[in-house]
Amino acid sequence: MGRTIVEKIIGRHGGGDCRAGDVVWMGIDNRTARDFAGASVVANLEQYGGDSPVADPGKTFFTFDCNVPANTIPYAENQQRIREFARDRGIRVYDVDAGIGSHVTIEEGYGLPGTTTVGTDSHLNIMGSVGAFGQGMGDTDIAFAFKTGKVWFEVPPSVRVELQGMPSRGTEAKDVALAMLGRFSGHELLGKSVEVYGPWAEQATLPDCITLSSLATEMGAIIALIPPNGNVLQYFGISREDAVYADPDAEYEAEYTLDIEGLMPMIACPPSPTNVFPVHEMTSVRVDGVFIGSCTNGTYEDLVLTAELLRGRKVAPGVMLKVVPATRTTWSRLLDEGYLKVIFDAGGIISNAGCAGCASGQIGMTGSGEVQVSTSNRNFKGKQGKGETYLAGIGTAVASAVLGRIASVHELWPR
Amino acid sequence: MNKSLVLRGRLWVLRQDGRLFSDIDTDMIFHNAHLAVVEMEKMGQYAFGNLEGYQKFAEMAEPGDLVLAGDNFGSGSSRQHAVDCFKALGVQAVVARSFGAIYKRNAINSGFPVIELPGLPDGLFTHHAIAELDLEKGVLSSGTVSFTGLPMSGVASEIYSAGGLFQYAEHLEGV
Ligand code: SF4
Numbered sequence: 197m198g199r200t201i202v203e204k205i206i207g208r209h210g211g212g213d214c215r216a217g218d219v220v221w222m223g224i225d226n227r228t229a230r231d232f233a234g235a236s237v238v239a240n241l242e243q244y245g246g247d248s249p250v251a252d253p254g255k256t257f258f259t260f261d262c263n264v265p266a267n268t269i270p271y272a273e274n275q276q277r278i279r280e281f282a283r284d285r286g287i288r289v290y291d292v293d294a295g296i297g298s299h300v301t302i303e304e305g306y307g308l309p310g311t312t313t314v315g316t317d318s319h320l321n322i323m324g325s326v327g328a329f330g331q332g333m334g335d336t337d338i339a340f341a342f343k344t345g346k347v348w349f350e351v352p353p354s355v356r357v358e359l360q361g362m363p364s365r366g367t368e369a370k371d372v373a374l375a376m377l378g379r380f381s382g383h384e385l386l387g388k389s390v391e392v393y394g395p396w397a398e399q400a401t402l403p404d405c406i407t408l409s410s411l412a413t414e415m416g417a418i419i420a421l422i423p424p425n426g427n428v429l430q431y432f433g434i435s436r437e438d439a440v441y442a443d444p445d446a447e448y449e450a451e452y453t454l455d456i457e458g459l460m461p462m463i464a465c466p467p468s469p470t471n472v473f474p475v476h477e478m479t480s481v482r483v484d485g486v487f488i489g490s491c492t493n494g495t496y497e498d499l500v501l502t503a504e505l506l507r508g509r510k511v512a513p514g515v516m517l518k519v520v521p522a523t524r525t526t527w528s529r530l531l532d533e534g535y536l537k538v539i540f541d542a543g544g545i546i547s548n549a550g551c552a553g554c555a556s557g558q559i560g561m562t563g564s565g566e567v568q569v570s571t572s573n574r575n576f577k578g579k580q581g582k583g584e585t586y587l588a589g590i591g592t593a594v595a596s597a598v599l600g601r602i603a604s605v606h607e608l609w610p611r
Numbered sequence: 612m613n614k615s616l617v618l619r620g621r622l623w624v625l626r627q628d629g630r631l632f633s634d635i636d637t638d639m640i641f642h643n644a645h646l647a648v649v650e651m652e653k654m655g656q657y658a659f660g661n662l663e664g665y666q667k668f669a670e671m672a673e674p675g676d677l678v679l680a681g682d683n684f685g686s687g688s689s690r691q692h693a694v695d696c697f698k699a700l701g702v703q704a705v706v707a708r709s710f711g712a713i714y715k716r717n718a719i720n721s722g723f724p725v726i727e728l729p730g731l732p733d734g735l736f737t738h739h740a741i742a743e744l745d746l747e748k749g750v751l752s753s754g755t756v757s758f759t760g761l762p763m764s765g766v767a768s769e770i771y772s773a774g775g776l777f778q779y780a781e782h783l784e785g786v
Contacts, residue, residue, distance in 0.1 A: 219764035244777035334689045334713065336720050340776050348719075348766040387712055418712075 198443025200354035201421045202389035205329045205440050209312050210346065216353040216449065224255075226306045227341040228315035230297050231260040232555070233334075235274035237316065238281045240339035250285050251345040257288040257306075259297025259315075264550040264558060266292070295523030295549030296491045298322045298330070299406075303525055308432055309424045309439035314341050319491050319573070321412045321419040325405035326428055327439050329419065352389045352418040353449040354442075359394035361457025366605045369404035370493060370571065370589030372396060373411040374462035378472030379454050386416040388449070391442060396456060397422050402431050403495040407589075410492040411573055414469040461604050463569075464587035467577050475592050475604040484583070485516040485560075485568040486597040487553035488590065493571035494522030496529055498590050503535035505594040505608060511543035512600030518559045519544045520552035553580055569596045614772050618703045618724070620675040622742040622753060625665065630733045631708065633681030635662060640685065640693040654692055655699030674701025677742055679751070681707065681733075684725075685714025694718045704744055706751055706760075719767045720776040726751070728760030746771070 199207065203214055211220040229237040241249035250256050258278050266272035275292070282289045290300050298320055301307040309327040313320055316338050323330025333347065341347050363372060390412065400408070405422045412420035422428075424439040432438075461475040488494075488502055499521055511517045519539050521527040527549050530536045536546055547559040554572040562568050562583025571593050575585035588596070591605025599607060625632040641654065642661040648654055659668035678697070684707035685693055694717050697705065704724040708731050718725040724746050735756055736742065742753035749762035763771065773779035 219766045221766065240777075244780075246781075334691065334717060334720075336691070336776060337716060340720075340780060343777075344780055348770075350764070 197447055198445035200389065200442045200446045200448065201327065201391055201423065201440055202329065202354055202419065203351060203446075204442070205310055205312065206349065206351055208310070208440070211351065214351050216351050218351045219348060220351065221346050222312060222349045223346050224314050224341050225311040226301060226313040227256045227338070227345065228297060228301065228313065228317075228320075229258055229278075229338050229342075230262060230315065230317050231258075231264070231266075231271060231275050231278065232262040233316035233338070234258055234278045236335035237339045237342065238278055240335055241281075241342060244339070245343055248343075250287060250342050253286045253288075255345065256342055257290060258282055259290045259294065259300055260292045261294070261296045261551045262555040264292035264548065267558070292550075293524055293548065295521070295526070296494065296551055298491050299494070299522045302326060302406075303523060305432075309428070309434065314338060314347055319410055319413055321417075322406060322410045322491055324412060324419040324421040325402065325409035326432070327421060327424040327441075331418070332413075352387055354389045354391060354446070355385065356391050356393065356448045356451045358451070358453045359392065359396045360453055360455045362395055363456050363459035366591055366609075367459050367461055368589035368591060369400065369407035371459060371462045372456055373408045374464055374472045374587065375456055375459055376408075376454060377411060377415060377464065377470045378462065380415055381470035383416055384450070384452070388417050390415070390417045390420045391448075392420055392422050398425050399427075400425065401427050401497065403497040406495060407492055411469070414573055461589060461592050463592060463602065464575060466575050466584045466586065469573065469575060469587055475588065475602065478586070478602040479604070481567060481586070481602040483515060483569055483596045483601055484566045485518065485562065486593050487518045487520075487559070487568060487570040487572065487580075488593050489518070489520030489522065489552050490554040490570075490572035491522060491551070492573045493590060494520060494526070496521075496526045498571070499526065499530055499539070500535055501590045502594055503530075503538040505591065505605065506542035506544070506598070507538050509542055509598050509608075511597045515597055515600050516560070517542070517544045517597040518547065518553055520547045520559055521549050524549045557581070569593050569602060614774070616746045616768070618677065618744045618746065620677045620703050620742065621673065622736060622738070622740055623668070623672070623676055623678045624736050624738040625662075625678065625680045626738070627663065631679070631681035631731070632662075633708070634683045634686060635680055636687035637685055637690050637693040637714070638687060641690060641696050643688070643690075646690060646692060648692065651695045651699050653699075654696040658696035658700055669700065672700045672702060676700075676702050677744055678702060678705045679707070679736060680705065682709045684710050685718075686711035689713045689717065691717050691721065694721055694723050698723055704746075706744060719770055722771050722773070722775040722778070724763065724771055726760055726763065728758055731758055731760070
């Protein structure tokens with residue numbers, strides 16, 4: 197009997213011929229911790245790590261992305277504690293200038309198809325976008341991974357989701373992900389490894405895959421794996437043989453189909469990412485602010501689209517448009533190519549690379565009654581401040597910023 | 612360390628409206644108001660402090676007790692306190708129909724036994740009866756009744772025997 201993607205990846209990392217439900221020791225290629233909880237990882241290692249608290253400094257790194265540069269003293273202290281530990285042990289720190297850790301992991305070539313990555317970031321399952329395993333864990337687990345290079349893991353059951361048809365023009369990866377969140381709001385994907393198939397997945401770009409996989413956490417899934425297509429293989433300069441695919445006779449716990457033919461832009465209304473509606477049903481909601489960025493929608497391609505839609509337009513009076521590229525590399529490219537100037541001239545506020553609006557208020561939080569459209573992944577009460585957060589793609593975010601109310605990108609088209 | 616794989620103790624059967632209590636989240640187990648507490652000894656007093664009907668659990672619990680609940684025990688945040696508060700009171704194990712994924716990891720990593728009994732009927736066990744929990748076989752029994760669930764996994768029992776994840780690591784070859 198064949199094996200699913202997650203069974204094969206875990207199998208190749210020490211799990212052997214493992215199946216769903218088996219508890220195995222899994223070798224970890226990339227062991228990371230971020231500025232959130234990173235200091236607790238260090239504390240654990242100082243207490244239990246002994247003389248050799250880090251198995252392989254070359255495979256271990258810290259990524260600062262939550263609060264960058266630190267704007268609270270506790271974060272500053274935690275970051276400094278990590279820097280000192282890392283310096284002592286020869287571990288690399290992607291410091292406050294680098295950007296979102298999961299994106300840095302892919303950009304720097306650590307997170308290749310078929311690899312395993314763990315860290316203190318609950319969205320590290322974003323690695324599913326390149327057909328790799330990734331998982332966020334608590335500080336004890338991560339400290340253990342630093343020390344030993346492995347973690348124990350219960351092989352999750354796999355389910356197969358077939359996305360049928362193609363969305364309409366102007367509909368993005370985020371809208372596809374939101375459609376999945378709306379469809380699977382009943383815990384069907386809880387604890388599962390979700391494999392995503394269908395024509396959309398076959399032609400998706402790497403940024404599209406990143407957007408979709410970044411929302412696996414909100415779907416309750418362990419991970420959303422997209423089998424690497426031509427675009428993803430080309431990005432890494434590798435061939436199919438270097439990536440991991442499910443066997444044709446792999447066994448799935450369940451198989452679902454979701455029709456996305458002609459899908460229109462979607463939006464998740466407060467207070468949960470599964471509270472999804474078509475954007476055109478929400479156009480009477482007035483907007484105070486728009487945040488574009490995060491590990492879900494902060495790539496180069498996302499921000500080029502932002503700039504292209506904003507070119508020659510202005511943000512509506514009284515609306516704050518906050519824009520944050522995911523990484524420094526992305527920032528630099530957008531700067532060189534003039535896209536940041538376009539966003540700036542349209543009235544955008546641009547901040548340094550990081551988690552920004554999604555984490556600890558690097559580019560501001562919301563106040564009571566404030567309505568924000570955000571391209572990030574969580575809109576739970578209090579997550580981005582006291583206001584109301586709506587989750588949407590780039591087109592919806594830009595159209596809402598320009599029109600001062602929730603709007604679909606289609607409203608920007610007939611110019 | 613050689614730890615017993617058969618635990619005996621008084622069973623707390625947590626019920627809500629006559630059924631086994633399900634979806635007990637980490638805020639009901641250990642409320643976030645007390646997250647600043649770092650010493651394990653001080654955590655016991657807050658165990659179930661926010662669980663309807665069981666706010667006095669910490670006062671009434673005795674070392675050796677076992678806890679039984681319904682589905683999805685420990686869903687919610689990743690706080691280790693929600694495991695450590697039971698260790699502080701000397702509670703030996705939590706048995707439930709199912710656990711939140713992170714709670715299960717945290718418990719196993721700190722050498723605290725959690726046993727899953729999928730499909731356990733609501734009324735099988737009696738509150739405060741003496742019960743026996745066989746970790747290796749995944750069996751809970753009391754008087755004439757018993758129910759077989761999932762045995763502790765190999766990894767979990769190795770970590771349990773060692774007393775915790777890092778204690779276990781000391782015995783790992785080649786690390
Ligand atoms: S952008 Fe938000 S969800 Fe993504 S890693 Fe940062 S804090 Fe987490």
